[in-house]
Amino acid sequence: MYKFVMPEVIFGSGSIQQAGESCARLGAKRALIVTDEGVIQAGWSELVEKSCRQAGLSSFVFSNVSVNPKDEEAEACARIYLENECDALIGVGGGSAIDTAKAAAILATNGGHIRDYEGVDRIFSPLPPLVMVSTTAGSGSEVSQFSVIVDTAQRKKMTIVSKSLVPDIAIVDPDVLATKSQHLTASTGLDVLTHAIESFVSIASTPLTDVHAKNALALSSRYLRPSVASKHNKEAKEQMAMASLHAGLAFSNAILGAVHAMAHAIGGRYPFLHGDINAVLLPHVMEFNLLASPDKFKEIALLMGEDVQSLPPAAAGEKAIDFVRRLSIDIGAPLTLAEMGFEGSAIPEISEMALSDACMITNPRDITAEEAAALLRKAL
Ligand SMILES: [Fe+2]
Incomplete structure (x- = not known):
């Protein structure tokens, strides 16, 4: 039910x-x-x-x-x-x-x-x-x-x-959306992609949420770059608005995962843009979660337009992670927490705090405070 x-x-x-x-x-x-x-x-x-x-x-x-x-x-x-x-x-x-x-x-x-x-x-x-x-x-x-x-x-x-x-x-x-800065467009767009991926692999996902997560994934993978590139690209703005809507419907019902749990913990302490934090954490959490649902990560790679049909699921999932890293580089998103001003000394407290966030409950792979801390160290 x-x-x-x-x-x-x-x-x-x-x-x-x-x-x-x-x-x-x-x-x-x-x-x-x-x-x-x-x-x-x-x-x-x-x-x-x-x-x-x-x-x-x-x-x-x-x-x-x-x-x-x-x-x-x-x-x-x-x-x-x-x-x-x-x-x-x-x-x-x-x-x-x-x-x-x-x-x-x-x-x-x-x-x-x-x-x-x-x-x-x-x-x-x-x-x-x-x-x-x-x-x-x-x-x-x-x-x-x-x-x-x-x-x-x-x-x-x-x-x-x-x-x-x-x-x-x-x-x-x-x-x-035409009045948004390039930075805000990139940051909020990567939040959309994170919503799509986290809700798709969430343990609370259902056929109804998957439909929306898949649409959000395909649209944001295709239209985020052109939307960041030009304020005047009406098609890209419209498709990103639709991607955001689909992603919202997916995560509202399937909830999210470790990226958002950790991003909420960091966002309570630092005035960083939510989407920037997600952008840095997303590839690391995907790597961690790959073990839990390789088939879904292969689907993610396919929806991103990667040529992975003949690859085994885990190898295909790695391509999805590469895609996210390339996208972040292309649109100028931050790649490390340190470059935003995050201090490594906060990691023990932030990882403990993240474990009690409601979004952690639906992460597809069980996670300990030590594992969350290790992910944050990688992202630093
Ligand atoms: Fe978010």
Whole structure:
């Protein structure tokens, strides 16, 4: 038996203008728009405000969101929501804004501290209507049942998983991707590839999630390079937006693995881009996991377009790992943790922390703290 959850999805050029009407359809009158300064500068938040006005909704804006969103930001966001008597949330941004909107929705209706909801299925009161507008082809948070928030007291990322966090409506507008920097395009694109690979080899994968993981793999393998190469390549932007959507649907339901567990532990301590951390860890974790599911790694290589039909599964899997390394080099992603500013002295603590992350449960190969530490040393 398995379940598959997903929101209503509105995909396509100009779809960001549907945000207000989507919120009105859910019965809302006063929406809190949760976004960040970069999205405001690019003009996307204003478009959403305009769509709210056109749909007859009052709207308020909260934009104090960091790259790795914090518990105190979610608390401040929930306060603004309650003070203005809002009745819906619209997240406009990448994973940071969307995850903050989700966390604020939990606090506004369930109370307590966001730490109380860490783990799986710990939200018991219904959340307000959630409309999420993704502005990066990356996080997948607009369709997922995840919110990842930094616990500032313990300096670690908490993974909150609950079907209550699946947004009501997800809006994916590829036009929005044209304002992203080359670095952000590369970083979020490698997050998409990581979602696709980790959800495909996850022990919780199902035929329904595999369909989406495979599509995400094939599309991101083909279109990430051209999407990084040019802001104006509309086809590449659209296909990466679709890849991100597929990857989000796959990992929301199949969960992830050791790359994300370790990336969450590192992201709680360092202000690195989530996609950059994943990019460095991914080939090392793939090498470690190859033993657990060589047949799936051969399929990954085939979906990447590698000529591996005649190779045994493990050798084909090595080609998939080579593909990831070449892709990272080509698009200028970081190749080591040290070059981002990570210190080797943090490895024992980070590896311990990673073991307790919800994403580690579905990694296809059992992993000890010593093995996680060895992987981090290789990635250093
Ligand atoms: Fe991710």
